[in-house]
Amino acid sequence: MTRPEALIWDDHYAVGIAEIDDEHRALFDEYNKIISDNAETTDPALVKAAVLMLEQYAERHFHNEERVMIECDYPHYQNHKMLHELFLANLVYLNGALAEGQDAYYELCRFFRTWLISHIMIRDAEVAVYAGHHAAPTD
Ligand SMILES: [Fe+2]
Numbered sequence: 001m002t003r004p005e006a007l008i009w010d011d012h013y014a015v016g017i018a019e020i021d022d023e024h025r026a027l028f029d030e031y032n033k034i035i036s037d038n039a040e041t042t043d044p045a046l047v048k049a050a051v052l053m054l055e056q057y058a059e060r061h062f063h064n065e066e067r068v069m070i071e072c073d074y075p076h077y078q079n080h081k082m083l084h085e086l087f088l089a090n091l092v093y094l095n096g097a098l099a100e101g102q103d104a105y106y107e108l109c110r111f112f113r114t115w116l117i118s119h120i121m122i123r124d125a126e127v128a129v130y131a132g133h134h135a136a137p138t139d
Pocket residue numbers: 024061065120124
């Protein structure tokens with residue numbers, strides 16, 4: 001199996017909301033850490049810890065992102081929220097696979113990497129564009 005490669009953050013991943021971009025960048029860092037922690041051999045304990053970290057971080061991040069959507073009255077809020085729930089459901093599935101003794105490392109990497117690229121660049125970017133045009137007046 002080919003070893004996953006690091007994912008280098010650059011500005012084309014930025015959606016333009018500083019708080020959200022900072023959180024996305026931290027998720028890129030976590031992805032790269034998972035890869036470097038498992039560079040030699042995949043360790044089930046490390047993979048389990050990575051899934052746990054992701055669960056906690058993703059929940060906080062999704063909460064923040066959903067708040068941005070609510071604040072600008074984003075019309076696709078329910079859909080987007082469902083995609084977040086799907087992400088968390090995938091982590092539950094991976095946790096189950098780990099508990100059964102499966103090597104879920106490659107699946108975790110594939111799933112996380114695809115998510116980072118596609119969800120951020122398409123779905124989150126749509127929210128940021130909408131929020132930029134529909135921000136509540138400041139005065
Ligand atoms: Fe996001």
